[in-house]
Amino acid sequence: MIMNSESFAGLGSTIASLMFLWAVCRQYFPNQLENYFSKYYTKFITLIYPYIEISFPEYSGQRLKRSEAYTAIESYLSNTTSERARRLKAEMGHDSDKLILSMAENEEITDEFCGVKLWWFSRKTSSDRQTISFYPTDDDKRSYRLTFHRRHRVLINETYLPLVIQQGKAIAVQKRKRKLYTNSSSFDYTEYRKLVWSHVPFEHPATFETLAVDPQMKLEIMQDLVKFSKSKEYYAKIGKPWKRGYLLYGPPGTGKSTMIAAMANLLDYDVYDLELTAVKDNSALRKLLLNTTSKSIIVVEDIDCSLDLSGKRKTGGDQQEGNKEEEEKKKAAMGGLLVKEESKVTLSGLLNCIDGLWSACGGEKLIVFTTNHIEKLDPALIRRGRMDKHIELGFCEYEGFKVLAKNYLGVESHPLFGSIHELLKEKKISPADVAENLMPKNEYEDQVNVCLESLVKALKECRSVNEKDEEEGEQEKKKKVKTNEEKSVNDVKVGDDDAKENKD
Numbered sequence: 001m002i003m004n005s006e007s008f009a010g011l012g013s014t015i016a017s018l019m020f021l022w023a024v025c026r027q028y029f030p031n032q033l034e035n036y037f038s039k040y041y042t043k044f045i046t047l048i049y050p051y052i053e054i055s056f057p058e059y060s061g062q063r064l065k066r067s068e069a070y071t072a073i074e075s076y077l078s079n080t081t082s083e084r085a086r087r088l089k090a091e092m093g094h095d096s097d098k099l100i101l102s103m104a105e106n107e108e109i110t111d112e113f114c115g116v117k118l119w120w121f122s123r124k125t126s127s128d129r130q131t132i133s134f135y136p137t138d139d140d141k142r143s144y145r146l147t148f149h150r151r152h153r154v155l156i157n158e159t160y161l162p163l164v165i166q167q168g169k170a171i172a173v174q175k176r177k178r179k180l181y182t183n184s185s186s187f188d189y190t191e192y193r194k195l196v197w198s199h200v201p202f203e204h205p206a207t208f209e210t211l212a213v214d215p216q217m218k219l220e221i222m223q224d225l226v227k228f229s230k231s232k233e234y235y236a237k238i239g240k241p242w243k244r245g246y247l248l249y250g251p252p253g254t255g256k257s258t259m260i261a262a263m264a265n266l267l268d269y270d271v272y273d274l275e276l277t278a279v280k281d282n283s284a285l286r287k288l289l290l291n292t293t294s295k296s297i298i299v300v301e302d303i304d305c306s307l308d309l310s311g312k313r314k315t316g317g318d319q320q321e322g323n324k325e326e327e328e329k330k331k332a333a334m335g336g337l338l339v340k341e342e343s344k345v346t347l348s349g350l351l352n353c354i355d356g357l358w359s360a361c362g363g364e365k366l367i368v369f370t371t372n373h374i375e376k377l378d379p380a381l382i383r384r385g386r387m388d389k390h391i392e393l394g395f396c397e398y399e400g401f402k403v404l405a406k407n408y409l410g411v412e413s414h415p416l417f418g419s420i421h422e423l424l425k426e427k428k429i430s431p432a433d434v435a436e437n438l439m440p441k442n443e444y445e446d447q448v449n450v451c452l453e454s455l456v457k458a459l460k461e462c463r464s465v466n467e468k469d470e471e472e473g474e475q476e477k478k479k480k481v482k483t484n485e486e487k488s489v490n491d492v493k494v495g496d497d498d499a500k501e502n503k504d
Protein backbone atom coordinates (compact mmCIF):
# COMPACT_ATOMS: atom_id res chain seq x y z
CA MET A 1 0.00 0.00 0.00
CA ILE A 2 1.37 3.39 -0.98
CA MET A 3 0.86 6.01 1.61
CA ASN A 4 0.39 9.56 0.49
CA SER A 5 1.02 12.64 2.61
CA GLU A 6 -2.64 12.72 3.65
CA SER A 7 -2.61 9.19 5.02
CA PHE A 8 0.72 10.02 6.82
CA ALA A 9 -0.93 13.05 8.38
CA GLY A 10 -3.93 10.89 9.31
CA LEU A 11 -1.70 8.25 10.94
CA GLY A 12 0.25 10.98 12.74
CA SER A 13 -2.86 12.57 14.15
CA THR A 14 -4.26 9.14 15.19
CA ILE A 15 -1.04 8.36 17.11
CA ALA A 16 -1.06 11.83 18.65
CA SER A 17 -4.70 11.39 19.70
CA LEU A 18 -3.94 7.93 21.11
CA MET A 19 -0.99 9.29 23.06
CA PHE A 20 -3.06 12.19 24.33
CA LEU A 21 -5.85 9.83 25.37
CA TRP A 22 -3.30 7.59 27.04
CA ALA A 23 -1.77 10.52 28.96
CA VAL A 24 -5.20 11.71 30.13
CA CYS A 25 -6.34 8.23 31.18
CA ARG A 26 -3.06 7.59 32.96
CA GLN A 27 -3.46 10.82 34.86
CA TYR A 28 -6.95 10.01 36.18
CA PHE A 29 -7.06 6.19 36.38
CA PRO A 30 -3.40 5.49 36.95
CA ASN A 31 -3.30 2.14 38.69
CA GLN A 32 -6.05 0.05 37.22
CA LEU A 33 -5.63 1.24 33.68
CA GLU A 34 -1.91 1.01 33.67
CA ASN A 35 -1.88 -2.49 35.11
CA TYR A 36 -4.42 -3.63 32.52
CA PHE A 37 -2.75 -2.12 29.52
CA SER A 38 0.84 -2.41 30.65
CA LYS A 39 1.60 -5.37 28.38
CA TYR A 40 0.36 -3.60 25.25
CA TYR A 41 1.65 -0.27 26.37
CA THR A 42 5.22 -1.60 26.68
CA LYS A 43 5.09 -3.04 23.17
CA PHE A 44 3.56 0.14 21.84
CA ILE A 45 6.12 2.49 23.29
CA THR A 46 9.09 0.44 22.19
CA LEU A 47 7.81 0.70 18.63
CA ILE A 48 6.92 4.32 18.22
CA TYR A 49 7.36 6.17 21.47
CA PRO A 50 10.37 8.50 21.16
CA TYR A 51 10.74 8.94 24.90
CA ILE A 52 12.83 7.15 27.49
CA GLU A 53 11.43 6.41 30.92
CA ILE A 54 13.56 5.74 33.97
CA SER A 55 11.97 4.43 37.11
CA PHE A 56 13.33 5.04 40.64
CA PRO A 57 11.55 2.72 43.09
CA GLU A 58 11.41 3.61 46.79
CA TYR A 59 12.59 0.17 47.83
CA SER A 60 14.78 -1.93 45.62
CA GLY A 61 16.91 -4.96 46.41
CA GLN A 62 17.16 -4.80 50.18
CA ARG A 63 13.48 -4.26 51.04
CA LEU A 64 14.10 -2.73 54.43
CA LYS A 65 16.28 0.12 53.24
CA ARG A 66 14.88 3.07 51.32
CA SER A 67 16.69 3.64 48.05
CA GLU A 68 19.22 6.49 48.32
CA ALA A 69 18.39 7.67 44.81
CA TYR A 70 14.65 7.82 45.63
CA THR A 71 15.31 9.82 48.82
CA ALA A 72 17.59 12.26 47.00
CA ILE A 73 15.06 12.75 44.16
CA GLU A 74 12.31 13.27 46.73
CA SER A 75 14.33 16.09 48.34
CA TYR A 76 15.21 17.59 44.96
CA LEU A 77 11.61 17.57 43.81
CA SER A 78 10.25 18.82 47.14
CA ASN A 79 12.24 21.99 46.56
CA THR A 80 10.52 22.78 43.29
CA THR A 81 7.14 21.08 43.54
CA SER A 82 5.44 23.67 45.74
CA GLU A 83 5.69 26.10 42.82
CA ARG A 84 4.87 23.73 39.98
CA ALA A 85 2.73 20.82 41.14
CA ARG A 86 -1.03 21.20 41.35
CA ARG A 87 -1.55 18.51 43.97
CA LEU A 88 0.84 18.39 46.91
CA LYS A 89 1.16 16.28 50.01
CA ALA A 90 2.51 17.58 53.32
CA GLU A 91 4.47 15.40 55.73
CA MET A 92 6.85 15.84 58.64
CA GLY A 93 10.30 14.90 57.30
CA HIS A 94 11.93 11.67 58.51
CA ASP A 95 14.76 13.59 60.03
CA SER A 96 13.39 17.04 60.46
CA ASP A 97 10.81 18.94 62.42
CA LYS A 98 9.76 21.01 59.41
CA LEU A 99 6.72 20.37 57.25
CA ILE A 100 7.83 19.04 53.90
CA LEU A 101 5.73 19.56 50.79
CA SER A 102 6.12 17.10 47.99
CA MET A 103 4.25 15.95 44.89
CA ALA A 104 1.10 14.02 45.66
CA GLU A 105 0.91 10.49 44.31
CA ASN A 106 0.24 10.20 40.58
CA GLU A 107 1.11 13.83 39.99
CA GLU A 108 3.41 15.03 37.23
CA ILE A 109 5.65 18.07 37.00
CA THR A 110 8.00 19.30 34.31
CA ASP A 111 11.60 20.27 34.76
CA GLU A 112 14.04 21.86 32.35
CA PHE A 113 17.76 21.30 32.00
CA CYS A 114 19.99 22.95 29.36
CA GLY A 115 16.89 23.70 27.29
CA VAL A 116 15.68 20.07 27.50
CA LYS A 117 12.21 19.41 28.88
CA LEU A 118 11.74 16.52 31.31
CA TRP A 119 8.75 15.06 33.14
CA TRP A 120 8.79 13.70 36.68
CA PHE A 121 5.87 11.51 37.63
CA SER A 122 5.25 10.41 41.22
CA ARG A 123 3.75 6.96 41.01
CA LYS A 124 2.08 4.74 43.54
CA THR A 125 0.67 1.33 42.79
CA SER A 126 -1.41 -0.58 45.31
CA SER A 127 -2.64 -4.12 45.21
CA ASP A 128 -6.03 -5.22 46.47
CA ARG A 129 -4.48 -7.85 48.72
CA GLN A 130 -5.07 -7.29 52.44
CA THR A 131 -2.01 -8.09 54.50
CA ILE A 132 -0.90 -7.12 57.97
CA SER A 133 2.82 -6.83 58.51
CA PHE A 134 5.34 -4.90 60.57
CA TYR A 135 7.60 -4.77 57.54
CA PRO A 136 7.05 -2.70 54.41
CA THR A 137 4.97 -4.93 52.15
CA ASP A 138 4.93 -5.34 48.41
CA ASP A 139 1.40 -3.94 48.32
CA ASP A 140 2.23 -0.24 48.13
CA LYS A 141 4.91 0.58 45.69
CA ARG A 142 6.04 4.13 45.19
CA SER A 143 8.44 5.29 42.57
CA TYR A 144 9.43 8.33 40.58
CA ARG A 145 9.45 8.08 36.82
CA LEU A 146 11.53 10.38 34.68
CA THR A 147 10.59 10.82 31.03
CA PHE A 148 12.68 12.57 28.39
CA HIS A 149 13.32 12.41 24.65
CA ARG A 150 15.75 9.69 23.68
CA ARG A 151 18.01 12.08 21.82
CA HIS A 152 19.03 13.56 25.22
CA ARG A 153 19.95 10.23 26.77
CA VAL A 154 23.65 11.09 27.31
CA LEU A 155 23.00 14.55 28.73
CA ILE A 156 20.39 13.27 31.17
CA ASN A 157 22.29 10.18 32.27
CA GLU A 158 25.67 11.76 32.61
CA THR A 159 24.92 15.31 33.73
CA TYR A 160 21.34 15.90 34.82
CA LEU A 161 20.80 12.83 37.01
CA PRO A 162 24.11 13.09 38.95
CA LEU A 163 23.23 16.77 39.55
CA VAL A 164 19.74 15.88 40.81
CA ILE A 165 21.19 13.31 43.25
CA GLN A 166 23.88 15.74 44.44
CA GLN A 167 21.46 18.62 44.91
CA GLY A 168 18.88 16.36 46.55
CA LYS A 169 21.43 15.13 49.10
CA ALA A 170 22.53 18.71 49.85
CA ILE A 171 18.91 19.82 50.34
CA ALA A 172 18.28 16.85 52.68
CA VAL A 173 21.33 17.81 54.77
CA GLN A 174 20.12 21.42 55.01
CA LYS A 175 16.62 20.41 56.03
CA ARG A 176 17.64 17.72 58.49
CA LYS A 177 17.32 18.12 62.21
CA ARG A 178 20.83 17.99 63.60
CA LYS A 179 21.65 15.23 66.05
CA LEU A 180 23.76 14.63 69.11
CA TYR A 181 24.89 11.01 69.14
CA THR A 182 26.25 8.94 71.97
CA ASN A 183 27.80 5.50 71.78
CA SER A 184 25.10 3.35 73.30
CA SER A 185 23.34 1.05 70.89
CA SER A 186 19.76 1.59 69.76
CA PHE A 187 17.25 0.12 67.32
CA ASP A 188 16.05 1.77 64.13
CA TYR A 189 12.45 0.71 63.59
CA THR A 190 12.16 2.42 60.21
CA GLU A 191 15.01 0.39 58.75
CA TYR A 192 14.70 -2.48 61.21
CA ARG A 193 18.32 -2.78 62.28
CA LYS A 194 20.52 -2.34 65.33
CA LEU A 195 22.54 0.86 65.48
CA VAL A 196 25.78 1.42 67.41
CA TRP A 197 24.88 5.05 68.19
CA SER A 198 21.76 6.48 69.75
CA HIS A 199 20.78 10.09 69.25
CA VAL A 200 18.74 13.03 70.46
CA PRO A 201 18.15 16.33 68.64
CA PHE A 202 21.14 18.66 68.92
CA GLU A 203 19.79 21.86 70.43
CA HIS A 204 22.76 23.56 72.11
CA PRO A 205 22.34 27.32 71.56
CA ALA A 206 26.06 28.31 71.84
CA THR A 207 27.51 30.38 69.01
CA PHE A 208 30.89 32.01 68.48
CA GLU A 209 29.18 35.32 69.08
CA THR A 210 28.25 34.34 72.63
CA LEU A 211 31.63 32.73 73.33
CA ALA A 212 33.86 34.67 75.72
CA VAL A 213 37.33 34.22 74.23
CA ASP A 214 39.94 36.49 72.74
CA PRO A 215 38.27 38.10 69.66
CA GLN A 216 41.35 37.58 67.48
CA MET A 217 41.52 33.90 68.38
CA LYS A 218 37.78 33.57 67.81
CA LEU A 219 38.06 35.02 64.32
CA GLU A 220 40.99 32.75 63.47
CA ILE A 221 39.12 29.63 64.59
CA MET A 222 36.00 30.60 62.68
CA GLN A 223 38.00 31.26 59.50
CA ASP A 224 39.83 27.97 59.91
CA LEU A 225 36.56 26.06 60.29
CA VAL A 226 34.83 27.70 57.34
CA LYS A 227 37.92 27.18 55.17
CA PHE A 228 37.97 23.50 56.14
CA SER A 229 34.31 23.02 55.25
CA LYS A 230 34.90 24.43 51.77
CA SER A 231 38.13 22.55 51.03
CA LYS A 232 36.90 19.28 49.54
CA GLU A 233 38.87 19.77 46.30
CA TYR A 234 41.96 21.01 48.12
CA TYR A 235 42.13 17.92 50.36
CA ALA A 236 41.62 15.69 47.32
CA LYS A 237 44.41 17.55 45.49
CA ILE A 238 46.96 17.15 48.27
CA GLY A 239 45.93 13.52 48.84
CA LYS A 240 44.74 13.93 52.44
CA PRO A 241 41.50 12.65 53.93
CA TRP A 242 39.04 15.50 54.40
CA LYS A 243 39.20 15.75 58.19
CA ARG A 244 40.76 18.03 60.76
CA GLY A 245 41.74 17.51 64.39
CA TYR A 246 41.30 20.09 67.14
CA LEU A 247 42.71 19.85 70.65
CA LEU A 248 40.96 22.14 73.12
CA TYR A 249 42.75 22.43 76.44
CA GLY A 250 42.50 24.54 79.55
CA PRO A 251 41.19 24.59 83.12
CA PRO A 252 37.61 23.53 83.93
CA GLY A 253 34.86 25.96 83.01
CA THR A 254 36.79 27.82 80.33
CA GLY A 255 34.41 26.95 77.51
CA LYS A 256 35.82 23.85 75.80
CA SER A 257 32.50 22.02 75.53
CA THR A 258 30.73 25.27 74.70
CA MET A 259 33.16 25.88 71.85
CA ILE A 260 32.40 22.45 70.38
CA ALA A 261 28.69 23.35 70.33
CA ALA A 262 29.53 26.68 68.69
CA MET A 263 31.61 24.85 66.05
CA ALA A 264 28.71 22.49 65.29
CA ASN A 265 26.30 25.41 65.01
CA LEU A 266 28.65 27.39 62.79
CA LEU A 267 29.15 24.56 60.30
CA ASP A 268 25.74 22.94 60.70
CA TYR A 269 27.34 19.60 61.69
CA ASP A 270 26.09 16.69 63.81
CA VAL A 271 27.98 15.85 67.00
CA TYR A 272 29.17 12.36 67.99
CA ASP A 273 30.06 12.37 71.68
CA LEU A 274 32.37 9.37 71.97
CA GLU A 275 32.65 7.97 75.50
CA LEU A 276 35.87 5.97 75.16
CA THR A 277 35.56 4.20 78.51
CA ALA A 278 32.39 2.54 77.20
CA VAL A 279 34.06 1.14 74.07
CA LYS A 280 34.92 -2.56 74.37
CA ASP A 281 38.00 -2.77 72.17
CA ASN A 282 39.74 -1.38 69.10
CA SER A 283 37.46 -3.13 66.64
CA ALA A 284 34.37 -1.77 68.43
CA LEU A 285 35.92 1.69 68.18
CA ARG A 286 36.51 1.22 64.46
CA LYS A 287 32.90 0.10 63.98
CA LEU A 288 31.66 3.16 65.84
CA LEU A 289 33.70 5.52 63.73
CA LEU A 290 32.75 3.78 60.50
CA ASN A 291 29.16 4.44 61.44
CA THR A 292 29.56 8.19 61.65
CA THR A 293 28.33 10.37 58.82
CA SER A 294 30.12 13.21 57.08
CA LYS A 295 29.45 16.79 58.21
CA SER A 296 30.03 15.80 61.79
CA ILE A 297 32.23 16.47 64.81
CA ILE A 298 33.56 13.46 66.70
CA VAL A 299 34.27 14.52 70.26
CA VAL A 300 36.31 12.79 72.93
CA GLU A 301 36.02 14.81 76.12
CA ASP A 302 38.69 14.62 78.85
CA ILE A 303 40.91 12.43 76.73
CA ASP A 304 43.50 12.26 79.54
CA CYS A 305 40.94 10.47 81.73
CA SER A 306 40.01 7.96 79.06
CA LEU A 307 43.31 6.64 77.85
CA ASP A 308 46.43 5.50 79.65
CA LEU A 309 49.41 6.92 77.84
CA SER A 310 51.41 3.76 78.31
CA GLY A 311 48.94 2.29 75.81
CA LYS A 312 46.84 0.48 78.42
CA ARG A 313 43.36 1.71 79.24
CA LYS A 314 42.62 3.10 82.63
CA THR A 315 39.36 1.95 84.05
CA GLY A 316 38.56 5.57 84.48
CA GLY A 317 41.56 7.75 85.34
CA ASP A 318 42.10 9.78 88.46
CA GLN A 319 38.51 10.86 88.68
CA GLN A 320 37.40 7.26 88.74
CA GLU A 321 39.49 6.31 91.72
CA GLY A 322 36.64 7.48 93.93
CA ASN A 323 34.17 5.60 91.75
CA LYS A 324 36.22 2.44 92.21
CA GLU A 325 35.65 2.55 95.92
CA GLU A 326 31.95 3.06 95.36
CA GLU A 327 31.90 0.17 92.94
CA GLU A 328 33.62 -2.10 95.44
CA LYS A 329 30.94 -1.16 97.96
CA LYS A 330 28.17 -1.89 95.45
CA LYS A 331 29.85 -5.15 94.54
CA ALA A 332 29.91 -6.18 98.17
CA ALA A 333 26.26 -5.20 98.53
CA MET A 334 25.33 -7.30 95.52
CA GLY A 335 27.27 -10.28 96.79
CA GLY A 336 30.11 -9.76 94.33
CA LEU A 337 27.83 -10.02 91.31
CA LEU A 338 28.86 -6.70 89.80
CA VAL A 339 31.55 -7.37 87.25
CA LYS A 340 32.91 -4.32 85.49
CA GLU A 341 33.73 -4.99 81.91
CA GLU A 342 37.05 -3.34 81.21
CA SER A 343 37.55 -1.57 77.93
CA LYS A 344 40.53 -2.69 75.86
CA VAL A 345 40.94 0.24 73.51
CA THR A 346 44.64 1.03 73.18
CA LEU A 347 46.49 4.20 72.33
CA SER A 348 47.57 2.70 69.01
CA GLY A 349 43.95 1.74 68.33
CA LEU A 350 42.89 5.32 68.86
CA LEU A 351 45.72 6.69 66.70
CA ASN A 352 44.66 4.31 63.97
CA CYS A 353 41.14 5.69 64.22
CA ILE A 354 42.34 9.24 63.80
CA ASP A 355 44.49 8.69 60.77
CA GLY A 356 44.38 5.05 59.76
CA LEU A 357 43.48 4.05 56.22
CA TRP A 358 39.75 3.84 56.81
CA SER A 359 39.64 7.15 58.70
CA ALA A 360 38.98 8.78 55.33
CA CYS A 361 35.56 7.11 55.05
CA GLY A 362 32.77 9.62 54.74
CA GLY A 363 34.97 12.75 54.70
CA GLU A 364 34.22 16.20 56.08
CA LYS A 365 34.72 15.33 59.73
CA LEU A 366 36.24 17.17 62.65
CA ILE A 367 37.81 15.25 65.51
CA VAL A 368 37.95 17.21 68.75
CA PHE A 369 39.72 16.17 71.94
CA THR A 370 39.38 18.14 75.14
CA THR A 371 41.56 17.98 78.21
CA ASN A 372 42.30 19.89 81.40
CA HIS A 373 45.88 18.52 81.39
CA ILE A 374 47.64 18.79 78.05
CA GLU A 375 50.94 17.85 79.73
CA LYS A 376 49.54 14.37 80.46
CA LEU A 377 48.91 13.54 76.81
CA ASP A 378 51.19 11.39 74.70
CA PRO A 379 52.95 13.59 72.10
CA ALA A 380 52.07 10.99 69.45
CA LEU A 381 48.39 11.59 70.08
CA ILE A 382 48.48 15.33 69.68
CA ARG A 383 51.19 15.84 67.08
CA ARG A 384 50.25 18.17 64.22
CA GLY A 385 48.66 16.23 61.43
CA ARG A 386 46.61 14.32 63.99
CA MET A 387 45.48 17.22 66.12
CA ASP A 388 46.08 19.97 63.58
CA LYS A 389 45.07 22.88 65.75
CA HIS A 390 45.79 23.25 69.46
CA ILE A 391 43.55 25.81 71.14
CA GLU A 392 44.18 26.97 74.68
CA LEU A 393 41.16 28.27 76.57
CA GLY A 394 42.26 30.19 79.61
CA PHE A 395 40.89 32.18 82.50
CA CYS A 396 38.55 35.05 81.81
CA GLU A 397 40.06 38.24 80.44
CA TYR A 398 38.46 41.66 80.04
CA GLU A 399 37.40 41.08 76.40
CA GLY A 400 35.73 37.83 77.39
CA PHE A 401 34.03 39.48 80.35
CA LYS A 402 32.56 42.15 78.04
CA VAL A 403 31.01 39.43 75.87
CA LEU A 404 29.51 37.75 78.93
CA ALA A 405 28.21 41.05 80.36
CA LYS A 406 26.51 41.74 77.02
CA ASN A 407 25.05 38.22 76.83
CA TYR A 408 23.85 37.99 80.40
CA LEU A 409 22.96 41.58 81.32
CA GLY A 410 22.74 43.33 77.98
CA VAL A 411 25.24 46.03 79.04
CA GLU A 412 28.31 47.24 77.16
CA SER A 413 29.56 49.74 79.76
CA HIS A 414 29.11 50.46 83.44
CA PRO A 415 31.04 52.38 86.14
CA LEU A 416 32.12 49.02 87.66
CA PHE A 417 33.72 47.86 84.38
CA GLY A 418 36.94 49.76 85.27
CA SER A 419 37.53 47.98 88.56
CA ILE A 420 36.54 44.62 87.02
CA HIS A 421 39.11 45.26 84.27
CA GLU A 422 41.85 45.84 86.88
CA LEU A 423 40.82 42.81 88.96
CA LEU A 424 40.75 40.51 85.90
CA LYS A 425 44.38 41.42 85.18
CA GLU A 426 45.52 39.90 88.45
CA LYS A 427 42.90 37.29 89.37
CA LYS A 428 42.24 33.80 88.03
CA ILE A 429 38.57 33.25 87.36
CA SER A 430 36.99 30.94 84.80
CA PRO A 431 34.38 32.28 82.36
CA ALA A 432 31.97 29.77 83.96
CA ASP A 433 32.39 31.49 87.34
CA VAL A 434 32.01 34.94 85.78
CA ALA A 435 28.87 33.75 84.00
CA GLU A 436 27.46 32.37 87.25
CA ASN A 437 27.90 35.76 88.95
CA LEU A 438 26.29 37.57 86.04
CA MET A 439 23.16 35.43 86.13
CA PRO A 440 20.26 37.58 87.42
CA LYS A 441 19.20 36.20 90.81
CA ASN A 442 15.67 37.63 91.02
CA GLU A 443 13.49 39.94 88.99
CA TYR A 444 12.95 42.78 91.48
CA GLU A 445 16.37 44.31 92.08
CA ASP A 446 18.57 46.35 89.78
CA GLN A 447 20.13 43.28 88.21
CA VAL A 448 23.08 44.97 86.50
CA ASN A 449 24.38 46.55 89.72
CA VAL A 450 23.72 43.49 91.87
CA CYS A 451 25.42 41.10 89.44
CA LEU A 452 28.45 43.29 88.77
CA GLU A 453 28.95 43.90 92.48
CA SER A 454 28.70 40.18 93.14
CA LEU A 455 31.35 39.62 90.46
CA VAL A 456 33.67 42.22 92.02
CA LYS A 457 33.28 40.48 95.37
CA ALA A 458 33.97 37.06 93.83
CA LEU A 459 37.01 38.41 92.00
CA LYS A 460 38.47 39.82 95.22
CA GLU A 461 38.18 36.40 96.82
CA CYS A 462 39.83 34.65 93.85
CA ARG A 463 43.44 33.51 93.76
CA SER A 464 45.74 35.93 92.06
CA VAL A 465 47.63 35.04 88.88
CA ASN A 466 50.97 34.70 90.67
CA GLU A 467 49.61 32.70 93.56
CA LYS A 468 50.18 29.00 93.26
CA ASP A 469 46.99 27.01 93.13
CA GLU A 470 46.37 25.17 96.35
CA GLU A 471 44.90 22.39 94.30
CA GLU A 472 47.90 22.41 91.96
CA GLY A 473 50.23 22.36 94.96
CA GLU A 474 48.26 19.47 96.42
CA GLN A 475 48.42 17.62 93.12
CA GLU A 476 52.14 18.20 92.79
CA LYS A 477 52.62 16.91 96.32
CA LYS A 478 50.59 13.81 95.44
CA LYS A 479 52.61 13.37 92.25
CA LYS A 480 55.87 13.52 94.20
CA VAL A 481 54.64 10.95 96.72
CA LYS A 482 53.51 8.73 93.86
CA THR A 483 56.85 8.96 92.03
CA ASN A 484 58.68 8.21 95.22
CA GLU A 485 56.41 5.23 95.80
CA GLU A 486 56.93 4.02 92.22
CA LYS A 487 60.67 4.53 92.62
CA SER A 488 60.76 2.43 95.74
CA VAL A 489 58.66 -0.29 94.04
CA ASN A 490 61.08 -0.26 91.12
CA ASP A 491 63.99 -0.37 93.53
CA VAL A 492 62.42 -3.42 95.12
CA LYS A 493 61.89 -4.96 91.69
CA VAL A 494 65.45 -4.21 90.65
CA GLY A 495 66.54 -5.60 93.99
CA ASP A 496 64.49 -8.72 93.30
CA ASP A 497 65.98 -9.05 89.84
CA ASP A 498 69.45 -8.57 91.25
CA ALA A 499 68.70 -11.17 93.84
CA LYS A 500 67.38 -13.48 91.14
CA GLU A 501 70.42 -12.86 88.96
CA ASN A 502 72.71 -13.53 91.91
CA LYS A 503 70.76 -16.66 92.63
CA ASP A 504 71.12 -17.78 89.00
Ligand SMILES: Nc1ncnc2c1ncn2[C@@H]1O[C@H](COP(=O)(O)OP(=O)(O)OP(=O)(O)O)[C@@H](O)[C@H]1O
Pocket residue numbers: 210211212213250251252253254255256257258259371372431432433435
Ligand atom coordinates in the same frame (compact mmCIF):
# COMPACT_ATOMS: atom_id res chain seq x y z
N1 LIG B 1 34.41 30.97 77.07
C1 LIG B 1 33.13 30.94 77.45
N2 LIG B 1 32.21 31.69 76.84
C2 LIG B 1 30.93 31.66 77.20
N3 LIG B 1 30.45 30.91 78.19
C3 LIG B 1 31.33 30.14 78.85
C4 LIG B 1 32.71 30.12 78.51
N4 LIG B 1 33.33 29.26 79.32
C5 LIG B 1 32.40 28.77 80.14
N5 LIG B 1 31.21 29.28 79.85
C6 LIG B 1 29.95 28.97 80.58
O1 LIG B 1 30.27 28.07 81.60
C7 LIG B 1 29.63 26.81 81.46
C8 LIG B 1 30.67 25.69 81.51
O2 LIG B 1 31.49 25.77 80.38
P1 LIG B 1 32.04 24.49 79.59
O3 LIG B 1 31.29 23.30 79.97
O4 LIG B 1 32.12 24.83 78.17
O5 LIG B 1 33.50 24.41 80.21
P2 LIG B 1 34.61 23.33 79.92
O6 LIG B 1 35.85 24.05 79.57
O7 LIG B 1 34.12 22.32 78.97
O8 LIG B 1 34.78 22.68 81.36
P3 LIG B 1 35.33 21.21 81.73
O9 LIG B 1 36.80 21.21 81.52
O10 LIG B 1 34.98 21.07 83.16
O11 LIG B 1 34.61 20.24 80.88
C9 LIG B 1 28.93 26.85 80.12
O12 LIG B 1 27.62 26.40 80.25
C10 LIG B 1 28.95 28.29 79.70
O13 LIG B 1 27.71 28.86 79.97
Ligand SMILES: [Mg+2]
Pocket residue numbers: 256257258301370
Ligand atom coordinates in the same frame (compact mmCIF):
# COMPACT_ATOMS: atom_id res chain seq x y z
MG1 LIG C 1 33.63 20.29 79.11
